[in-house]
Amino acid sequence: MFQEPNPSPSTQPGRNAKPFALVIFGASGDLTKRKLVPGVFGLFKEKALPDQFEIIGFARREKSNDSFREEMEEGTKKFSRFAPIETSDWDNFKSHVSYHNGNFDDPTAYESLKVKLQALQKAKGIQQFLFYLATAPEFFQEVVEQLNHVGLVGTGDEEGRVVIEKPFGHDYQSAKNLVTSLQDVIAESALYRIDHYLGKETVQNLIYFRFANSIYEPLWNRSLIDHVQITVAEAEGVGTRGGYYDGVGAVRDMVQNHLMQLLTITAMEPPGSLNSDAIRDEKVKVLKSINTPTPEDVAKIAIRAQYEGYRSSDRVAPESKTETYVGLKLTIDNWRWAGVPFYLRTGKALNKRASEIVVVFKRPPLALFKSTDNCEQLHRNRLHIRLQPDEGIHLRFNAKIPGKSAMGSVDMDFAYKSKFGSYSPEAYERLLHDFIVGDSTLFTRADEVLEAWRIVDAVTSGWAEAPIALYPEGSWGPNESELLLQKDGNSWIEL
Numbered sequence: 126m127f128q129e130p131n132p133s134p135s136t137q138p139g140r141n142a143k144p145f146a147l148v149i150f151g152a153s154g155d156l157t158k159r160k161l162v163p164g165v166f167g168l169f170k171e172k173a174l175p176d177q178f179e180i181i182g183f184a185r186r187e188k189s190n191d192s193f194r195e196e197m198e199e200g201t202k203k204f205s206r207f208a209p210i211e212t213s214d215w216d217n218f219k220s221h222v223s224y225h226n227g228n229f230d231d232p233t234a235y236e237s238l239k240v241k242l243q244a245l246q247k248a249k250g251i252q253q254f255l256f257y258l259a260t261a262p263e264f265f266q267e268v269v270e271q272l273n274h275v276g277l278v279g280t281g282d283e284e285g286r287v288v289i290e291k292p293f294g295h296d297y298q299s300a301k302n303l304v305t306s307l308q309d310v311i312a313e314s315a316l317y318r319i320d321h322y323l324g325k326e327t328v329q330n331l332i333y334f335r336f337a338n339s340i341y342e343p344l345w346n347r348s349l350i351d352h353v354q355i356t357v358a359e360a361e362g363v364g365t366r367g368g369y370y371d372g373v374g375a376v377r378d379m380v381q382n383h384l385m386q387l388l389t390i391t392a393m394e395p396p397g398s399l400n401s402d403a404i405r406d407e408k409v410k411v412l413k414s415i416n417t418p419t420p421e422d423v424a425k426i427a428i429r430a431q432y433e434g435y436r437s438s439d440r441v442a443p444e445s446k447t448e449t450y451v452g453l454k455l456t457i458d459n460w461r462w463a464g465v466p467f468y469l470r471t472g473k474a475l476n477k478r479a480s481e482i483v484v485v486f487k488r489p490p491l492a493l494f495k496s497t498d499n500c501e502q503l504h505r506n507r508l509h510i511r512l513q514p515d516e517g518i519h520l521r522f523n524a525k526i527p528g529k530s531a532m533g534s535v536d537m538d539f540a541y542k543s544k545f546g547s548y549s550p551e552a553y554e555r556l557l558h559d560f561i562v563g564d565s566t567l568f569t570r571a572d573e574v575l576e577a578w579r580i581v582d583a584v585t586s587g588w589a590e591a592p593i594a595l596y597p598e599g600s601w602g603p604n605e606s607e608l609l610l611q612k613d614g615n616s617w618i619e620l
């Protein structure tokens with residue numbers, strides 16, 4: 126029986142990190158103190174870092190090393206999965222943290238950064254330079270070009286690696302322009318586009334679940350699967366993020382990246398190996414098999430809605446038409462999936478936080494059970510893959526109720542927590558470690574990002590003139606979304 130927690134990233138063979146300096150651009154933003162520094166601290170606690178490493182915050186605001194360290198201490202104490210944090214641990218860690226003040230468009234800030242990095246190379250044996258762009262997207266190009274000018278990144282194999290946060294573009298064309306212009310200054314192999322959903326343990330487990338078990342693969346196709354539902358529901362509204370979110374909306378913020386990733390991993394063919402390009406090739410093939418919807422299609426397959434009260438949120442336009450909910454039906458036109466709807470939904474201010482993939486199998490023939498009392502209770506089998514919270518997998522099937530000529534649904538359950546305990550590295554921790562060791566499997570490739578934009582662009586342009594539905598906060602979204610499934614004789618499964 127499995128009792129040990131998963132091996133920490135460092136104990137996995139071939140994954141030792143070389144001494145590194147990680148420069149975080151936009152270091153005074155929320156992401157750095159909520160996720161990035163607590164993530165590196167988690168790796169430090171797990172002993173997954175080399176003895177020599179440096180974290181350098183780069184941002185526009187003037188501040189001293191000490192005040193930057195204090196901010197990071199506050200963030201780490203609040204957001205680290207290792208909280209409460211012992212002072213001695215933080216004191217050890219903070220000696221690796223410093224601050225570099227500079228404007229993103231100021232060449233002298235990069236010159237002085239380079240001098241600092243070279244000094245660290247000499248004094249501490251730092252062997253690799255890594256750059257994390259936690260900035261607003263309009264600075265991506267500028268920062269990478271400036272790094273290129275001082276020779277810290279380039280198109281060869283030897284230079285530094287860069288992580289880019291989302292959003293990668295605003296639509297297909299802007300993403301394509303960004304791909305093309307970045308290609309001139311940095312090698313694709315050195316550019317890591319992050320999608321934090323790929324760092325979630327349960328999302329990675331989807332690959333193991335599908336391909337490390339022989340019982341599911343023969344069922345995983347249009348002969349036996351009726352449809353698939355993918356839900357990423359959030360209970361929180363837009364909160365303080367109105368400035369970013371308004372004008373972006375749920376389809377760009379969530380569907381283009383996180384939901385498309387869930388869809389491709391659920392639907393892809395078995396890759397030839399677990400190497401990064403083998404997996405990403407299969408994911409791209411899925412996206413390429415989704416036809417671009419016409420505006421007439423969009424009216425039938427895509428629902429957008431906004432929660433009541435959204436327009437009075439901080440930094441949201443009073444007349445905003447930004448959607449906070451999307452319901453979408455996609456079909457994958459290949460041999461495995463032709464005719465099987467994939468229903469996607471995501472929204473803010475919904476009934477609860479729940480992310481789940483539900484695979485609904487075809488209904489068995491009813492004739493055999495015509496004489497049972499409740500033959501209409503012969504439900505379709507369902508496989509629920511629950512990503513968060515309460516990660517687990519359960520299979521629902523029909524069983525005879527003892528003593529009666531009737532049936533009911535029963536569940537077979539696997540809960541991560543009860544089997545593996547509560548050990549679960551943060552998504553950012555895993556992805557930061559992959560970045561440090563140079564493993565790009567869980568990062569998205571340019572062609573993948575563009576294919577997802579192709580589909581999302583068709584949806585947003587189809588929506589251009591359409592009215593936006595409203596839904597009450599705390600509900601499961603607009604009625605229109607329910608109707609989307611009802612047209613096919615289906616309904617959203619209660620989570």
Ligand code: BG6
Pocket residue numbers: 359378379
């Ligand atoms: C982010 C989105 O990428 O994912 C947010 O920008 C969203 O709007 C978040 O809230 C959801 O992530 P998680 O890990 O909480 O499901």
